[in-house]
Amino acid sequence: MELTKRMNIRYMLIQAVYYAGFCASIGYASVYLLSKGFSNSEIGTLLAVTNVLSVFLQSALASYADSHKNVRLQTIILWCGVITLAASAVYGFLPAGIGVIIAMVTISFSLTNTLMPLINSLAFAFEKRGFIADYGLGRGVGSLAYALMSVAAGHMARALSPDILPVFYIVFNVLLIISVKMFVLPKNAVAEAVKAESAEKAEQKQLSLPQFARKYKVYILFLIGFVLVYLEHAFINNFYIQILSPIGGTSVEMGYAISLSAVLELPMMAYFTRLTKHFKCVTLLKFSIVMFLVKHLITYFATSIGMIYFASFLQMFAYALMMPAGVYYINERIDAADRVKGQSLFTIAMVAAAMIADLFGGMMLDSIGVHMTLLVCLIITAAGAAVIFATVDRI
DSSP states (O other), X not given: OHHHHHHXXXXXXXXXXXXXHHIIIIITHHHHHXXXXXXXXXXXXXXHHHHHHHHHHHHHHXXXXXXXXXXXXXXXHHHHHHHHHHHHHHHHHSOOOHHHHHHHHHHHHHHHHHHHHHHHHHTTTTGGGTOOOOHHHHHHHHHHHHHHHHHHHHHHHHHTOGGGHXXXXXXXXXXXXXXXXXOOOOHHHHHHHHHHHHHHHHHOOOOOHHHHHHHTHHHHHHHXXXXXXXXXXXXXXXXXXXXXXXXXXXXXXXXXHHHHHHHHHHHHHHHHHHHTTTSOHHHHHHHHHHHHHHHHHHHHHOOSHHHHHHHHHGGGTTHHHHHHHXXXXXXXXXXXXXXXXXXXXXXXXXXXXXXXXXXXXXXXXHHHHHHHHHHHHHHHHHHHHHHHHHHGGGO
């Protein structure tokens, strides 16, 4: 019990520093890049490119992790963290032109997205030895860290300069590397883990991505629906300042809105394990999809910051419920040998949605404006919800 407690504390620390860094970088990407003279379309295109790269990286690393059981998941995460840190330091501390900023932002943001499914899988890395991190609580602490970072970043960017944002990201990347290094079992437990994983590798046949798609056809359809639902969520997150500006919002109000959403994620995610004792994961997943639709509907009709704050409040029933429900649901429905790949594809679906939102969202903002773009996204959300409800029970 004492070891499990220590492991959970370490996992919460990993989630906290990861999402604090995620907020300072990708969460405030528009604020930073606008200050460097990028247009909405250019920002969207750059973020879309980073998402495309992270899709390929996630798929490749997930396949590698599933098929090389002798390589620790922590090792893969650490290498991603080190490269991300180096790229962030270049555009954060050194005089950089537009070309350098584009190159380094692409590397750091791509790897930041790539880390998400690996950190999710880390919660279940030692389950065969009886040590399972409480993913819901850990992810909730990550949301709390995101909330605090959002308020700090919003105020600091306005009071000082958006140039302060990469500094935050560098600091939290260092902390991520340290916290992942600490997430280890005692030596005797590690020896048992290596022995068990060697036996498991001998028994299990690893699937390639095409084989996985053939085996889990309905899951792939579900992911397509999820992409459609998640698209507007990604659009709002990446273009929040553009959505708030027409109704009088600044980076400060943006920070408060994001912070409210993230703070309210904590109780839902922390309580999630107990919720699963009363409700099936599939039921919780369906409910979260409905709440996404409601949240996006309110955002579309918002005419004041107060309405935006109310939409932010609904985050606890939408994203905050969907994330742990999705992770646990996949762990239930996907065979053990394919789980890292299954988790990775779930994250790839989120990244794909963000890629589409970034690429077309920026262009649509410049051509048809905020209100019409939100309407298009709302219609897409409704279509995605229909696909999910048609597939989620059949996986």
